Amino acid sequence: MDLETKNYEIFNGNRQMKHTSLAQLPHSRVTFPWKKSFKWPRSQHHSTSKAIMSAAGVPVIEGYHGEDQSDQCLKEHARKIGYPVMIKAVRGGGGKGMRIARSEEEFQEQLESARREAKKSFNDDAMLIEKFVDTPRHVEVQVFGDQHGNAVYLFERDCSVQRRHQKIIEEAPGPGIDPEVRRKLGEAAVRAAKAVNYVGAGTVEFIMDPNHNFYFMEMNTRLQVEHPVTEMITGTDLVEWQLRIAAGEKIPLSQEEIKLNGHAFEARIYAEDPQNNFMPGAGPLVHLSTPPTGPSLRIETGVRQGDEVSVHYDPMIAKLVVWAADRQAALKKLQYSLHQYNIVGLNTNIDFLLTLSSHPEFVAGHVHTDFIPQHHQDLFPPPSAAAKEVLCQAALGLLLHEKTVTDAFKVQTKDQFSPFASSSGRRLNFSYTRDMTLKDGQNNVPIAVQYNQDGSYSMQIEDKIFEVFGDLCKEGDCTYLKCSVNGIVSKPKLIILDNTIYLFSMEGSAQIGIPVPKYLSAASSEGTQASTLAPMTGTIEKIFVKAGDTVKTGDTLMVMIAMKMEHAIKSPKDGTIKKVLFQEGSQANRHASLIEFVEEEETPPQ
Structure with a gap:
């Protein structure tokens, strides 16, 4: 070979x-x-690239990309460009080492934070300053060049919806971009590639303002994470193209032969907690089931059920890519597929992706990089109580699960008369009724269950009675609950794990707790939090306080580096620092106490 x-x-x-x-x-x-890619010298990375792009007729945005990296020089250029400005690592990528300074007062803090993250991520803290365009779109064009002087574009992708400057949902083509703007984008990207005699796959990234004016931002000399949406709408295999071009062949298709067909979305599924500022997470994938793949749905992943998401790598679990004839149909397919992507064992962003993709403004294609902050209230609604019908499903699932366990016990012991080998109401309190309690969030919900002779149940929650019956069925590795609640039939996926009942269906997902008896639960101490805990395993990068310091709620106490990202640890309350438990450079495990506060009755150290 x-x-x-x-x-x-x-x-x-x-x-x-x-x-x-x-x-x-x-x-x-x-x-x-044999791989050939264009790489700028670090010292000239952006100043040279912007000059070349401008000379080639590619629109560029105002900025400073010089050698002088002193604080004063960068601050002067920021003032000259005009706030807000983007502070960005010269070697940057993936949103690392990138900060926005909206005023001169916050410039220094944002600069230092960007430098620290850039040094950790790229071992290079050189920065550039650019004018920041408010509510811009992030639009990028896939280009290819060969060794024979040819270059083509394969249309654009919109990657505007981001958190922490990292993409969450990408789509191709860009929504609302008319054919003329699309042609100009593509031709500008080809001019950019030809200006440097580019060979191979490249991505030319543009910032687009609300009037569809676009400006060159940077060129990535590789395939991007989101390249599958381009493959979907053009019917190409871009990895095969890379290999053919690297072997000296010409680009497989001419510009006229590359046709745009339909619409594609990619959703990045992450191990993270959107409710906690998208804090990355780690842990085992105890249950993982996905929608079936095919020509119009593909999943790119590096994990399977039972694997563990490590703190040492990016927390992305998978890329879910869908295609349909138009944007509306593709969006419906994306939402349908997300409902079928079920994970138990750690927090994910799947429910958030469903909320995001269903937002009226997203459905209308009104996307921009400030989408999540602008629609924060809609995207992060306060938790609502579970519907009583869902609680009935959870109760039925638990009862049927118990029956399965006791039936297995009966077979194993061969003692059919044992009271522990019966799941009927006669064993449970020696009657046909049973009082259950399930946990919806922090609230205990009493449910009175009556066992009926025909195998159905009557469940009372508050003053409402529900007639419930059903059974469990296995399909592949998954268990489903076929059930009827007051005549409404459904078939959610059922998982019972660690005192939690998980239900997944096309209507949404639910987690219903099974309260632990008091005699089994650990004694809990009440009172105010006396320490700050590490949100995840990471390295203490910088400490800003010492014993005896007085702090206010929200003050930054220290900075952690975890999962390749910088996290500011802020004070949970007003108070006085009693003890800093870690040193700079040391590693802290998740939930470790980082800083202790003086209790009210204590006296701070002198």
Whole structure:
């Protein structure tokens, strides 16, 4: 097997089956000696690129990309450009080392934060300053160049909806972009590629203002994470194109032969907690089930059920990619598929993606990089009580689960008369009724269950009675609850784990708790929080306080680096620091106490 064929199998097999990071493969198996990509010298990375782009007729945005990296110089250029400005790592990518300074007062703090993150991520803290366009769109164009002087574009992708400057949902083509603007975008991207004699796959990124004026931002000399949406709308295999071009062939299609067909979305599924400022998470994928893949739905992932999401890598679990004939149909397919993507064991952003993709402004295609902050109230509604019908489903699932366990016990013990081998109402309190309690959030919900002779149940929640019956059925590795609640039939997926009942259906997901008896639960101490806990495992990068310092609620106490990101640890209350429990450079485990506060009756150290 020759080297090109061997590497193609590694990359393409990785692409078809799993999207494991190439960094996790043996280095000897991931060498591409024939790969050609354009790389700017660090000192001239953006100043040179902007000059070349401008000379090539590509619109550019005002900014400073010079060698002088002193605080004073950067601050002067920020003042000259005019606030707000973007502070960005020269070696940046993936939103790392990127901050927005909206005024001169906050410039220094944002600059230092961006430098620290850039140093950790790229071992280079050189910064550039650019004018920040309010409510912009992030639109990028896929380009290809070959060794024969040819270059083409494969239309644009809109990657505007982001959190922490990182993309969440991407789509192609960009919504609301008319054919003329699309042509100009593509031609500008091709001019950018030709200006540097670019060979291979590249992504030319633009900022687009509300009037569809666009400006060159940067060029990524590789395929992007979201390249599958381009493959979907053009019917191409861009990895195959890379290999053919690297082998010296011409681009497989001419510009006229590249046709745009339909619409595609990609949703990035992350292990994170959107309700806690999208805090990345880690832990086991105890249950993982996905929608069936096919020509119009593809999943790129590097994990399977039972694997663990590690703190040492990006928390992305998978990319869910869908295609349909138009944007509305593709969006419906995305939402349908997200309902079928079910994970138990750690927090994910799946429910958030469903809320986001259903928002009227997103459905209308009114996307921009401030979408999440602008619609924060709609995207993060206060938790609502579970519907009584859902509580009945959870109660039925628990009863049927108990019956399955006791039936198995009966078979195992062969003692059909044992009271522990019966799940009927006669064993439970020696009557046909049973009082259950389930937990909806922090609220205990009493449910009076009556066992009926026909195998159904009458359940009373508050003053309402529900007639409930059903059964469990296995389909593949999943258990479903076929049930009827007051004549309404449904079939949610059922998982019972760690005193929690999980229900997944096309109407949404629910988590209903099973309260632990008091005699089994650990004694809990009440009172105010006397320490600040680490949100996740990470390294203490910088400490801003010492014992005896007085702090206010929200003051930054220290900075942690975790999962390649910088996290500010803020004071949960007004108070006085009693003790700092970690030093800079040391590692803290999740939920470890980082800083202790003086209790009210204590006296601070002198």
